Amino acid sequence: MIQCKDCELCDFKEGKGIVFRCNPFVNIKEPECLTKWQLMKTDHLIANMNMLLRSQQKLAPIQDKLIKFMEREIDDIEETDSWKYGTDENYDIEFNENDDWEDNEDEESF
Numbered sequence: 596m597i598q599c600k601d602c603e604l605c606d607f608k609e610g611k612g613i614v615f616r617c618n619p620f621v622n623i624k625e626p627e628c629l630t631k632w633q634l635m636k637t638d639h640l641i642a643n644m645n646m647l648l649r650s651q652q653k654l655a656p657i658q659d660k661l662i663k664f665m666e667r668e669i670d671d672i673e674e675t676d677s678w679k680y681g682t683d684e685n686y687d688i689e690f691n692e693n694d695d696w697e698d699n700e701d702e703e704s705f
Contacts, residue, residue, distance in 0.1 A: 596627050 599605045602624060604617040617623055619632050 596625055599628075599631065602628075 599613070599615070600607070602617070604615065604622065604624070606614040606616065608614055615632070615635070617628060617632065619629050623629055623632070
């Protein structure tokens with residue numbers, strides 16, 4: 596098996612570390628190279644997921660505050676509009692069955 600340091604598709608750069616020019620679909624030298632390439636991509640994926648998790652953890656307190664604020668605003672709007680739906684118990688009007696509001700011919704009209 597050829598080591599990566601001996602392969603012509605591998606470059607060692609001082610600032611960047613190891614740069615692989617091998618492509619598993621075009622120019623892979625040995626079957627072990629594919630395994631190494633998969634491990635490198637898995638490591639890269641895990642590093643990106645960890646970075647995403649850290650950024651999400653930074654945003655979590657802001658998201659919680661935003662959700663609480665939105666819930667308060669929605670509750671205020673529902674409380675303000677409750678008179679439309681008859682859910683406010685303070686303003687319930689009781690009608691008597693004997694009250695005749697439609698046909699009141701006995702009273703004087705103004």
